[in-house]
Amino acid sequence: MDAIVKKRIKQVLKGDQNAYAEIVEIYKDKVFQLCFRMLGNRHEAEDMAQEAFIRAYVNIASFNIDLKFSTWLYRIATNLCIDRIRKKKPDFYLDAEVSGTDGLTMYSQVPSDSALPEEEVESIELHETIQREIAKLPEKYRSVIVLKYIEELSLNEISKILDMPLGTVKTRIHRGREALRHQLRNV
Amino acid sequence: MSCSEKYVAYMHEYLDEEISTEHEKELKEHLLKCPECQKHFQELEKSLALVKSIAHVTTSDDFTLNVMNRLPKEKKKVGFQRWLRHHPLLTAASLFLVLMVGSLFSSWNTGHNLSVSKQPNLIVKNDTVIVPEGEVVKGDVVVRNGSLRIDGQIDGNVTVINGTVINGEKYLASAGDVTGEIEEINVIFEWVWYHLKNMAKEAINFFEESEQSQGVTAFLW
Numbered sequence: 535m536d537a538i539v540k541k542r543i544k545q546v547l548k549g550d551q552n553a554y555a556e557i558v559e560i561y562k563d564k565v566f567q568l569c570f571r572m573l574g575n576r577h578e579a580e581d582m583a584q585e586a587f588i589r590a591y592v593n594i595a596s597f598n599i600d601l602k603f604s605t606w607l608y609r610i611a612t613n614l615c616i617d618r619i620r621k622k623k624p625d626f627y628l629d630a631e632v633s634g635t636d637g638l639t640m641y642s643q644v645p646s647d648s649a650l651p652e653e654e655v656e657s658i659e660l661h662e663t664i665q666r667e668i669a670k671l672p673e674k675y676r677s678v679i680v681l682k683y684i685e686e687l688s689l690n691e692i693s694k695i696l697d698m699p700l701g702t703v704k705t706r707i708h709r710g711r712e713a714l715r716h717q718l719r720n721v
Numbered sequence: 722m723s724c725s726e727k728y729v730a731y732m733h734e735y736l737d738e739e740i741s742t743e744h745e746k747e748l749k750e751h752l753l754k755c756p757e758c759q760k761h762f763q764e765l766e767k768s769l770a771l772v773k774s775i776a777h778v779t780t781s782d783d784f785t786l787n788v789m790n791r792l793p794k795e796k797k798k799v800g801f802q803r804w805l806r807h808h809p810l811l812t813a814a815s816l817f818l819v820l821m822v823g824s825l826f827s828s829w830n831t832g833h834n835l836s837v838s839k840q841p842n843l844i845v846k847n848d849t850v851i852v853p854e855g856e857v858v859k860g861d862v863v864v865r866n867g868s869l870r871i872d873g874q875i876d877g878n879v880t881v882i883n884g885t886v887i888n889g890e891k892y893l894a895s896a897g898d899v900t901g902e903i904e905e906i907n908v909i910f911e912w913v914w915y916h917l918k919n920m921a922k923e924a925i926n927f928f929e930e931s932e933q934s935q936g937v938t939a940f941l942w
């Protein structure tokens with residue numbers, strides 16, 4: 535896959551805009567998921583994820599082709615989300631969750647042939663609870679937790695994405711885990 | 722918490738998959754005899770399992786399309802070059818119409834002035850260009866809005882636009898009279914075609930080489 539991505543990037547660098555569509559296809563769900571778990575709002579996450587891809591396109595000439603494209607892309611997306619979080623009022627998440635439709639539209643996509651309706655509703659409620667608790671984490675813990683446990687990235691990759699020392703990443707993950715333990719132990 | 726922070730640190734080492742075998746052994750032994758640490762560890766694992774359970778969301782189907790629509794417009798030159806390569810003749814036709822339509826058709830309709838390529842031994846009489854007997858004209862001869870009478874020889878190709886080739890014996894020159902090909906262009910379509918063939922070849926080079934093409938390409942789009 536890396537080879538395909540590199541090939542497409544070279545085409546984009548030559549000015550072939552259409553080649554970028556395949557890159558977006560490959561990474562769209564990962565980037566969207568990252569934004570969604572960081573921001574807690576589907577609509578906003580979709581907008582942020584699009585913005586991340588546009589920024590990556592505009593700045594693609596500054597991307598070092600020998601590095602991993604996903605690391606660079608995730609860094610752009612994470613920084614956009616962190617900026618957005620910092621500009622927001624602290625009570626935004628609670629407001630967003632009260633309206634509650636984001637969760638429904640999203641979890642209606644989960645395959646449910648075998649699940650009973652009540653179980654489905656329960657699982658939706660559980661997912662909303664988990665999302666809400668993640669959103670309560672301070673941004674510096676939230677980003678490492680999302681990258682590690684939602685995006686399933688290694689500590690090394692997270693350290694590159696966030697451009698911070700491995701030791702700092704570890705400390706934040708430990709604190710993030712302890713915070714989640716407190717928040718989720720009675721769920 | 723009554724236990725030392727040591728075991729909590731070990732738990733995180735374990736969760737980071739970086740615990741040494743010694744620490745792991747120590748941690749396991751401690752967990753077996755300390756309910757409090759056991760609870761702590763279970764809570765950690767439970768919360769991480771819950772977080773992992775909400776992974777794998779997908780975005781909307783039109784996400785990629787929306788991104789592509791929001792990208793800044795590709796440089797015209799590149800887009801045009803791609804289009805050009807796919808439609809060279811159509812390109813030449815468009816270009817031809819844009820650039821030439823005014824001057825060409827006005828000259829076709831109203832320009833009856835005879836013009837001829839410049840060779841010193843050609844004679845012009847009324848609307849007929851004459852290659853005098855005994856003379857050898859070097860190079861291609863192009864006559865426009867007039868006829869060409871070949872009494873002598875032409876060492877090259879002959880093109881007559883809106884006129885005819887008059888030859889003493891026959892329409893087609895016999896060998897020796899004209900060394901190259903004779904071409905008459907007498908209807909607008911052929912006239913256009915004649916230019917198109919040249920322009921199809923030239924247009925590609927023109928647009929690939931010239932930055933000044935920006936204005937024209939933008940116009941064509």
Ligand SMILES: [Zn+2]
Nearest residue numbers: 724755757758
């Ligand atoms: Zn203990």
